[in-house]
Amino acid sequence: MRGILQVYNWLQFNLIPPVCLLCGDPGHEHLDLCRGCLSDLPTIAHPCLSCGRPLQHPATIRCGACQRKPPPFDRCRSAFAYGPPVDWLVQALKFHQQFTAGRLLSTLLVQRFADVPAPDYLLPVPLHATRLRERGFNQSLELARPLAKALGLPMETARCRRTRHTENQSRLTRKERRLNLREAFEVEWPNPPRRVAIVDDVLSTGATAGELARALKRAGVAEVEVWVAARAV
Ligand SMILES: [Zn+2]
Ligand SMILES: [Zn+2]
Known part of the structure; x- marks a missing residue:
């Protein structure tokens, strides 16, 4: 099962263009996230x-x-x-x-x-x-x-x-x-x-x-x- 999953993940990663999971726009540099949504993610500036x-x-x-x-x-x-x-x-x-x-x-x-x-x-x-x-x-x-x-x-x-x-x-x-x-x-x-x-x-x-x-x-x-x-x- 794990093997099939790995093959599936490999195919998905390498063949299907990444799509932003949040808005559906094309993903940015192999990420399932677009550039805009990436820059909007909340971070802690001074932790x-x-x-x-x-x-x-x-x-x-x-x-x-x-x-x-x-x-x-x-x-x-x-x-x-x-x-x-x-x-x-x-x-x-x-x-x-x-x-x-x-x-x-x-x-x-x-x-x-x-x-x-x-x-x-x-x-x-x-x-x-x-x-x-x-x-x-x-x-x-x-x-x-x-x-x-x-x-x-x-x-x-x-x-x-x-x-x-x-x-x-x-x-x-x-x-x-x-x-x-x-x-x-x-x-x-x-x-x-x-x-x-x-x-x-x-x-x-x-x-x-x-x-x-x-x-x-x-x-x-x-x-x-x-x-x-x-x-x-
Ligand atoms: Zn997005
Ligand atoms: Zn503390």
């Missing part, structure tokens, strides 16, 4: 180095909250702000299995992360086995796989497991999310690498990435970054 939220004063590098209490990860890099139409693209991949949206997002991620200092490993946020069965795929893995390939970075999927099937986080408060996620990840990584970048589709409260970063650091990883397609603001 906090630690959590990725927009900073009020561009001269500072960390927001007040992160200065008082830094998150468990060392740095957050997001390609976009989580707002229209990026939210639509993320949801099209995650809930409607539109892999063209996933391919577009991962291509944009490659462009965004091509020049940043490379970590030793990319680590897509694992889904619990039950959630994976429900959804059929892991959207973080769909984003991380092409990114790892394009940047020539190893990707780790076996040494970290999600051990608790957590409730849907979206309706929970920040504190409830923390409690819900406590020790939700298990990392077994003999001779762990120094630097790992967690890859996810969206960072909202940061609870999931934070819990995973904690687990990685307990296992001996020195530095954990979070790379996301979109940062909720």
